[in-house]
Amino acid sequence: MYAGKARAYTNIALIKYWGKKDERLILPMNSSLSLTLDAFYTETSVYFDETLTEDSFFLDGKKQDLKQTAKISKFLNLVRQQQNLSLFAKVDSQNFVPTAAGLASSASGLAALVGACSEALNLQLTETELSRLARRGSGSACRSIFGGFSEWQKGDSDQTSFAQIIPSNQWEDELAMLFVLVDDGVKDISSRDGMKRTVETSSFYSGWLESVEADLATAKEAITEKDFNKLGQVTEANGLRMHGTTLAAVPPFTYWSPESLKVMQLVRSARQVGLPCYFTMDAGPNVKILVEKKNLAALKNFLGEHFSQQQLIAAYAGPGIEAIP
Ligand code: 2P0
Numbered sequence: 001m002y003a004g005k006a007r008a009y010t011n012i013a014l015i016k017y018w019g020k021k022d023e024r025l026i027l028p029m030n031s032s033l034s035l036t037l038d039a040f041y042t043e044t045s046v047y048f049d050e051t052l053t054e055d056s057f058f059l060d061g062k063k064q065d066l067k068q069t070a071k072i073s074k075f076l077n078l079v080r081q082q083q084n085l086s087l088f089a090k091v092d093s094q095n096f097v098p099t100a101a102g103l104a105s106s107a108s109g110l111a112a113l114v115g116a117c118s119e120a121l122n123l124q125l126t127e128t129e130l131s132r133l134a135r136r137g138s139g140s141a142c143r144s145i146f147g148g149f150s151e152w153q154k155g156d157s158d159q160t161s162f163a164q165i166i167p168s169n170q171w172e173d174e175l176a177m178l179f180v181l182v183d184d185g186v187k188d189i190s191s192r193d194g195m196k197r198t199v200e201t202s203s204f205y206s207g208w209l210e211s212v213e214a215d216l217a218t219a220k221e222a223i224t225e226k227d228f229n230k231l232g233q234v235t236e237a238n239g240l241r242m243h244g245t246t247l248a249a250v251p252p253f254t255y256w257s258p259e260s261l262k263v264m265q266l267v268r269s270a271r272q273v274g275l276p277c278y279f280t281m282d283a284g285p286n287v288k289i290l291v292e293k294k295n296l297a298a299l300k301n302f303l304g305e306h307f308s309q310q311q312l313i314a315a316y317a318g319p320g321i322e323a324i325p
Contacts, residue, residue: 001047001048001049001050002047002048002049002087002120002121003045003046003047003048003120004045004046004115004116004117004118004119004120004121004323005043005044005045005046005116005119005323005324005325006043006044006112006113006114006115006116006118006119006321006322006323006324007041007042007043007044007112007115007321007322007324008041008042008044008107008108008109008111008112008114008115008141008144008145008320008321008322009036009037009038009040009041009108009144009147009318009319009320009321010036010037010040010041010042010105010107010108010144011034011035011036011037011107011108011140011143011144011150012034012035012037012177012280012282012288013032013033013034013140013143013280013282014033014034014035014219014231014234014235014238014280014290015031015032015033015034015212015215015216015219015234015235015238016032016212016238016239016242016280016282017030017032017139017140017152018030018195018198018208018212018242018245019195019198019199019205019208019209020139020195020196020199021154021156023196025136025157025158025161026135026136026138026139026161027154027155027156027157027158027161028139028152028154028161029154029199029209030154030208030209030212030213030216031151031152031153031154031212031213031216032140032143032151032152032216033149033150033151033152033166033216033219033220034140034143034149034150034152035148035149035172035175035177035317036143036144036146036147036148036150036317036318036319036320037177037315037316037317037318038315038316038317038318038319039179039313039314039315039316039318040095040096040097040105040108040315041095041096041108041112041318042093042094042095042096042105042108042109042111042112043093043094043096043112043324044091044092044093044094044109044112044113044115044116045091045092045093045116046089046090046091046092046113046116046117046120047089047090047092047120048085048087048088048089048120048121049087049088049089049090050087052087052088052089052090053088054088055069055072055073055076055088055089055090055091056069056089056090056091057069057072057090057091057093058090058091058092058093059093059094059095060093060094060095061094071137072091072113075110075113075136075137076089076091076117078133078136079117079121079133083121083123085121091113091116093109093112093113095108095109105140106137106138106140106141107138107140107141107143107144108141108144109138109141110134110137110138110141110144111134111141111142111144111145111321112321113137114130114133114134114137114141114145114321115130115321115322115323118130118323119323127145127146127164127320128162128164130145130321131143131145131146131162131163131164132158132159132161132162135152135161135162135163136158139152140152142161142162142163143163144320144321145163145320145321146163146164146165146320147165147317147318147319147320148165148166148168148170148172148317149165149166149168149172149223150163150164150165150166151163151164151166151216151220165320166220166223167224168223168224169226171223171226172317173293173316173317174226174292174293174294175228175290175291175292175293175316175317176290176291176292176293176296176314176315176316177288177289177290177291177314177315177316178277178288178289178291178296178299178300178303178312178313178314178315179286179287179288179289179312179313179314179315180263180286180287180288180289180303180307180311180312181286181310181311181312181313182257182259182260182262182263182285182286182287182307182311183257183259183284183285183286188253189253189255189283190283191282191283194246194253194255194283197249197250197253198245198246198249201249201250202245202246202248202249202250203248204244204245204247204248205245205248207241207244207245208241208242208244208245211238211241212238212241215234215237215238215241218230218234219231219234219235219238222234228276228292229276231278231290232276232277232278232290233278235278235280235290236278236279236280238280239279239280239281243255243256243281255281255282255283255284255285256281256285257285259285260281260285260286260287262306263279263287263289263303264279264287266302266303266306267279267287267289270299270302270303273302275291275295275298275299275302276291276292276295277289277290277291277295277299278290278291293316296314300312300314
């Protein structure tokens with residue numbers, strides 16, 4: 001038997017990944033940039049064993065259905081193929097997300113699985129190789145190999161599409177992200193389906209592609225200069241533009257709820273009273289607010305008139321993947 005265990009933290013994109021050029025290899029249409037966070041993570045164990053007759057996948061102790069297991073098997077097949085291995089595996093994952101947050105993440109999940117496989121089979125991969133392998137499981141997972149800021153360079157092949165750390169002089173330690181949980185229901189359209197529909201049908205998609213690389217350059221400059229407002233402004237603008245593309249898809253859709261819009265408006269109001277903070281959203285209605293640590297308490301206070309403390313969850317910069325002995 002070969003067994004291994006690893007932990008990976010989720011990441012939130014400041015410059016978004018939105019659209020695939022190659023669905024099989026998971027090559028993205030654009031490069032992206034994210035911050036890995038400490039508050040939400042996944043721990044995964046994998047056991048490859050000759051007595052197993054099929055792959056199985058347990059999440060938080062519950063055996064998962066065929067569809068969920070198929071996604072894991074597809075990834076394990078890649079590893080088995082690369083390693084010339086024919087053993088089935090049991091995968092046992094635990095998501096550490098605050099109760100009722102509804103923030104289970106494929107980024108931390110697949111990155112932890114890569115780490116666990118690497119430990120189990122003693123793969124001796126470089127970080128770049130780990131990132132490339134994680135990308136094959138879920139695009140955003142390639143960024144969770146690294147702590148702090150990371151950039152997924154889109155590349156144009158399996159070899160050239162991977163994430164790497166962005167040097168930041170530890171600036172991320174001065175930042176925080178406040179999650180405003182407005183809805184913990186299951187999302188209507190997965191990000192995988194949403195980005196596919198957008199690429200194939202949205203007349204706004206070309207506008208997204210025209211601007212995203214410039215956004216990425218601005219974000220990297222802001223990190224080098226430790227310029228919070230510059231990073232926040234480009235984060236907010238880039239997220240809004242990503243969400244704009246969904247409105248012109250056929251059929252159109254949005255991840256926003258009335259509560260999401262309320263949070264966006266409150267963030268603008270907070271800025272007006274001199275509290276620098278900027279929002280971003282992913283494939284669901286919850287809003288994430290980028291803020292400097294020194295202003296976090298004031299922001300929570302400001303939002304506390306409208307949301308309960310359980311709806312406001314703060315996260316700080318987190319580390320890259322870790323093996324668990
Ligand atoms: C991101 N998202 O950059 C973007 C922004 C959601 C919105 O990456 O199909 O789960 O597995 O590659 O990585 C979520 O998409 O999609 C995502 P797949 P993934 O964080």
